[in-house]
Amino acid sequence: MTSVREWFDSGRHAVSERWHNGPRWMRWALIAAVIVFFYALPNREFYQWLGPIPTTGSNFGHVLFTVSIYVLLAVGLNIVVGFAGLLDLGYFGFFAVGAYTVAVFTSPSSDLKTLWPWMLALPLAIALTMLSGVMLGTPTLRLRGDYLAIVTLGFAEMIRVAATSSEFLKGQRGFNQIPHPPGSYPDGKPIFGVLDPRPYYWLVLTLIILVVIGVQNLNRSRVGRAWIAIREDEDAAQLMGVPTFKFKLWAFASGAAIGGLAGALFAGKQNFVSSQNLELLNSIIILAAVILGGSGNIVGAIVGGGLVAYLIERFRGIEFFGIELYEYRFMLFGLVLVVMMIFRPQGLVANRRRAAEFKDRRKEVIVGG
Amino acid sequence: MTTLLEIEDVSLLYGRIKALHGISLTVDEGEIVALIGANGAGKSTTMRAISGIRPVASGRIRFNGEDITRLRADLRVRRGLCQAPEGRGIFPGMTVLENLDMGAYTRRDRAGVARDLARVLELFPRLAERRKQVGGTLSGGEQQMLAVGRALMSQPKLLLLDEPSMGLAPMLIQQIFSIITEINEQGTTILLVEQNAQQALARAHRAYVLETGRIVKEGTGAELLHDPSVKEAYLGVA
Numbered sequence: 001m002t003s004v005r006e007w008f009d010s011g012r013h014a015v016s017e018r019w020h021n022g023p024r025w026m027r028w029a030l031i032a033a034v035i036v037f038f039y040a041l042p043n044r045e046f047y048q049w050l051g052p053i054p055t056t057g058s059n060f061g062h063v064l065f066t067v068s069i070y071v072l073l074a075v076g077l078n079i080v081v082g083f084a085g086l087l088d089l090g091y092f093g094f095f096a097v098g099a100y101t102v103a104v105f106t107s108p109s110s111d112l113k114t115l116w117p118w119m120l121a122l123p124l125a126i127a128l129t130m131l132s133g134v135m136l137g138t139p140t141l142r143l144r145g146d147y148l149a150i151v152t153l154g155f156a157e158m159i160r161v162a163a164t165s166s167e168f169l170k171g172q173r174g175f176n177q178i179p180h181p182p183g184s185y186p187d188g189k190p191i192f193g194v195l196d197p198r199p200y201y202w203l204v205l206t207l208i209i210l211v212v213i214g215v216q217n218l219n220r221s222r223v224g225r226a227w228i229a230i231r232e233d234e235d236a237a238q239l240m241g242v243p244t245f246k247f248k249l250w251a252f253a254s255g256a257a258i259g260g261l262a263g264a265l266f267a268g269k270q271n272f273v274s275s276q277n278l279e280l281l282n283s284i285i286i287l288a289a290v291i292l293g294g295s296g297n298i299v300g301a302i303v304g305g306g307l308v309a310y311l312i313e314r315f316r317g318i319e320f321f322g323i324e325l326y327e328y329r330f331m332l333f334g335l336v337l338v339v340m341m342i343f344r345p346q347g348l349v350a351n352r353r354r355a356a357e358f359k360d361r362r363k364e365v366i367v368g369g
Numbered sequence: 370m371t372t373l374l375e376i377e378d379v380s381l382l383y384g385r386i387k388a389l390h391g392i393s394l395t396v397d398e399g400e401i402v403a404l405i406g407a408n409g410a411g412k413s414t415t416m417r418a419i420s421g422i423r424p425v426a427s428g429r430i431r432f433n434g435e436d437i438t439r440l441r442a443d444l445r446v447r448r449g450l451c452q453a454p455e456g457r458g459i460f461p462g463m464t465v466l467e468n469l470d471m472g473a474y475t476r477r478d479r480a481g482v483a484r485d486l487a488r489v490l491e492l493f494p495r496l497a498e499r500r501k502q503v504g505g506t507l508s509g510g511e512q513q514m515l516a517v518g519r520a521l522m523s524q525p526k527l528l529l530l531d532e533p534s535m536g537l538a539p540m541l542i543q544q545i546f547s548i549i550t551e552i553n554e555q556g557t558t559i560l561l562v563e564q565n566a567q568q569a570l571a572r573a574h575r576a577y578v579l580e581t582g583r584i585v586k587e588g589t590g591a592e593l594l595h596d597p598s599v600k601e602a603y604l605g606v607a
């Protein structure tokens with residue numbers, strides 16, 4: 001077992017060594033190549049050469065959109081869990097607030113009958129999710145311990161119950177005819193239609209890139225340093241003059257806003273939002289994705305979110321000795337997580353910092369402090 | 370001499386348990402004041418009350434002429450009050466330099482920070498050798514030095530040290546105490562919590578003895594060093 005781990009680690013070190021010591025242009029070229037690859041991915045002319053990678057059970061473009069939404073969610077949750085070290089078990093609740101805000105203000109089924117265009121509802125959706133993040137965070141983030149985990153879990157469940165049973169939120173019937181994002185091709189056809197999922201995917205991909213650039217800049221600033229300090233030792237951070245509450249709230253609210261953005265994008269593509277979209281386990285899946293990828297690390301969050309969402313979709317329609325794998329997806333992820341926690345608690349893509357933190361925590365467990 | 374820190378009748382609760390029963394103490398500018406007492410006497414709790422990571426139930430804390438009883442901990446650091454926490458409390462994933470840099474989090478004067486960094490690395494050559502190593506992999510003694518050095522980086526008027534000699538080899542204990550004296554001679558006032566009463570009393574100008582949340586004795590370091598009951602209880606001599 002150890003030798004497997006050593007082999008894995010040495011391989012990883014070699015890769016990361018080459019990455020950090022290689023010339024700058026090579027890194028940029030590689031990043032550019034990866035981005036081009038993902039923009040090209042939904043085109044049949046491109047993905048038909050990729051063998052078993054495209055999904056068989058469902059349209060690959062739609063799958064890619066779903067995957068990209070998960071990646072966006074993982075990037076957002078990573079700010080909360082990975083950077084600031086706050087355990088948010090109800091992150092999907094913010095996604096729901098975003099999606100429902102768009103639905104309520106744009107759909108003809110809504111009692112409000114405002115019939116806003118999607119573009120107008122988008123900033124409101126982001127603002128409202130952020131506000132709900134602040135409202136949840138203000139009382140709980142002052143307290144130490146696991147209050148936040150419990151409160152966020154309760155929040156997501158509350159949203160689900162409200163969506164299911166409140167007349168205003170339409171339960172399972174949901175909201176239909178939610179408008180798509182604006183924009184049309186030169187020939188007058190709308191870019192964001194029903195048939196072609198690719199523009200939605202490209203939109204999300206572009207937003208992911210923008211969000212990642214923003215988050216990366218934030219992370220390299222004083223804010224980022226404060227987050228790391230809080231995550232590693234909250235008392236010590238405060239003793240160094242870090243206003244911990246303020247920064248925790250910042251992380252929590254920005255994470256919430258990104259969740260809301262994802263929800264709004266989802267509503268804009270899907271055209272339809274109902275309580276059936278609100279599976280509680282989604283919060284856990286996103287959390288699992290962040291941990292799997294390596295929390296505290298943007299690349300890790302992207303890899304984790306992408307991998308988890310892709311694998312879930314890949315399982316769809318595949319039978320294994322007569323068992324539909326998709327049905328067992330949660331069990332499989334549970335297994336993968338347990339194995340990860342044993343062999344690589346810092347995640348697939350971890351940095352030196354995270355590894356040291358985990359070593360430190362293990363030490364604490366052993367001495368019982 | 371002007372009073373830098375003044376604690377008046379401070380009580381502190383952990384849930385229902387009262388850990389401090391109305392303690393009062395003062396620290397004058399330029400002093401080293403030691404706080405000694407048995408395990409669980411409330412020494413660390415007193416430090417937490419002063420640095421502000423635990424709210425007090427009653428009483429008043431004045432620092433540099435200002436009432437800071439209800440002031441947030443991070444703002445107290447900006448006023449010039451910095452604690453090196455017990456059990457080291459360094460950032461395990463940050464390198465030595467990053468840890469020291471966190472100590473200067475509240476400061477904007479780059480030149481001053483660079484000067485203090487040079488000074489800390491001079492005080493602790495061991496840290497200078499290991500500047501790129503992550504905190505979590507330092508030895509216990511090195512972490513202790515890092516915690517003290519990091520607190521110094523905030524340029525405190527009053528430095529709170531909670532058991533800086535904990536877990537150190539005798540040689541290093543000597544060294545850390547002489548560094549404490551040196552820091553003090555360079556102008557920083559120090560409130561020192563110590564199990565190592567012998568050393569602490571020898572170095573301190575004044576000292577307080579804490580017993581189950583109450584101050585039971587105070588005096589100059591030399592007085593307490595020769596006090597029979599202190600000798601018996603804390604110095605291990607009958």
Ligand SMILES: Nc1ncnc2c1ncn2[C@@H]1O[C@H](COP(=O)(O)OP(=O)(O)OP(=O)(O)O)[C@@H](O)[C@H]1O
Pocket residue numbers: 383384386388406407408409410411412413414415455564
């Ligand atoms: N977080 C806490 N919750 C509840 N009780 C606490 C907490 N921290 C300390 N106490 C209690 O308060 C009392 C004083 O503890 P404190 O840590 O101040 O002791 P101390 O004098 O620093 O001891 P030591 O020399 O062992 O470090 C002890 O009885 C301890 O059990």
Ligand SMILES: [Mg+2]
Pocket residue numbers: 412413414455
């Ligand atoms: Mg203590």
